[in-house]
Amino acid sequence: MTDGDDASRTALRALALAVGALSVLIVVPLFQAVVLGGLLAYLAAPVNERLARRVGATAAALATTVATLAVVVAPLALLVGVAVDQAVSVVRGVEIPDTDSLAVGLREWLGAAGVPAISAGSLGDLGGIVLGGITGQITGAVGLLPTVAVGAVVTLFAFFYLLRDGDALLAWVRANGPLDASTTDELLRRTDDLLWAAVVGNVVVAALQAVLTVLGLVVVGFDDIVFWGVLTFVLSLLPLIGASFVWIPAAGYLAVTGGTVAAAGLAVYGAVVVSGSDNVVRPLAMRRGARLNPALLVVGIFGGIAVFGFLGLFVGPVVLGLGKTLVELLAADRDGARGS
Known part of the structure; x- marks a missing residue:
């Protein structure tokens, strides 16, 4: 083994380390989307494997992806949407006792416990803080919509390609891994x-x-x-x-x-x-x-x-x-x- 071979191997390892670090930085922002796609592919793999024996890997992955979106993802999204709507209905349907008597009772209880009384102005300030926080959360959620869209696309592609090329990926890991x-x-x-x-x-x-x-x-x-x-x-x-x-x-x-x-x-x-x-x-x-x-x-x-x-x-x-x-x-x- 020559000094040139050692230098080449050292440079290759350093380059692999640098590219690997950059790859991690690229994947980290989309980590949850990739993992979600992987979990979906893991769950759908048994059905996809049976289908692939008949129609081929690509057609099977495409059919499994479409079927998963139609049979699982869409109904789940609808279910969650209905649940959110009903949650609002539950909150609105809660019977709140008379606020004046409740406030008086609360002040008496706090006074007995040695807690200073809360003025109406303080309650108003507290209410403003709470409403401001809720408004900020809503604004933040709207701002996340582009991120959610990107995550959905990445999840979909990860799901499809892991279904189609999952066996090839495992074979690559076995052949090139350090173990x-x-x-x-x-x-x-x-x-x-x-x-x-x-x-x-x-x-x-x-x-x-x-x-x-x-x-x-x-x-x-x-x-x-x-x-x-x-x-x-x-x-x-x-x-x-x-x-x-x-x-x-x-x-x-x-x-x-x-x-x-x-x-x-x-x-x-x-x-x-x-x-x-x-x-x-x-x-x-x-x-x-x-x-x-x-x-x-x-x-x-x-x-x-x-x-x-x-x-x-x-x-x-x-x-x-x-x-x-x-x-x-x-x-x-x-x-x-x-x-x-």
């Missing part, structure tokens, strides 16, 4: 298990609890069931929270408003059927997936949300699970080296 083939295959297998547990398992359980909660609320006479269903689904994705944060307040509301029998029935139904379904369905949904330590799952979900936003629900546990897997692979390699 040997067996270690790469093991890492990919465990990643698949983690994704199944974090995405499929949690979504199935959350969807079931949302449906069961909505059925209970319909029986006791609640309206705006799309809003309650979407809210229950989102809360059920979060550990330590779940559907109980919907049916318990609902039962309390019924008890306060005079529906004692309905409140008791909803409480029993929620505790036995809704919350109990988690213990029955989750082990079945997670049978294929990796079993994450509960503490690791909680930290992964809430930490993932803090770093990645909503997608952190799924990305966080996978990242921590992969970290644990990498430590185990390193330990196995160390033990193997000692044995030899």
Whole structure:
């Protein structure tokens, strides 16, 4: 090996490092869109693979993309839109007690607690601050529309090309990655298990609890069931929270408003059927997936949300699970080296 070969190899590594850093900077602003496209491709891959055997990779990816938009994305967008509309209706329908008597009672309670009285001017200033904050949030949301449009386009393209070229990408990783083939295959297998547990398992359980909660609320006479269903689904994705944060307040509301029998029935139904379904369905949904330590799952979900936003629900546990897997692979390699 000559000095020229060493210099060329060093320059190639430096160039690869520089281009890699630039690539990361390019991808980071679109990270959530790319990850969302990847998650959708992961979920749709089994259907796409069967279709690709008959019509080819490109036609199958195009058909799967169109079908996903028509059957999944569009109905979900409509569902969320209806839920938002019903949320506004729920807020408007809340009966607020007489404001004068409420203000007097609040001042008396604060006075008894030793808190200085709040003047009308202070309340007006506070109201102005709140309204200003809401206005700012609305303005910011409107300003985000171009970013949302770009993210949607990137998600769509990532979804399509991962469906079409996903196998080629995995083959490229196996051939050019720094790990040997067996270690790469093991890492990919465990990643698949983690994704199944974090995405499929949690979504199935959350969807079931949302449906069961909505059925209970319909029986006791609640309206705006799309809003309650979407809210229950989102809360059920979060550990330590779940559907109980919907049916318990609902039962309390019924008890306060005079529906004692309905409140008791909803409480029993929620505790036995809704919350109990988690213990029955989750082990079945997670049978294929990796079993994450509960503490690791909680930290992964809430930490993932803090770093990645909503997608952190799924990305966080996978990242921590992969970290644990990498430590185990390193330990196995160390033990193997000692044995030899």
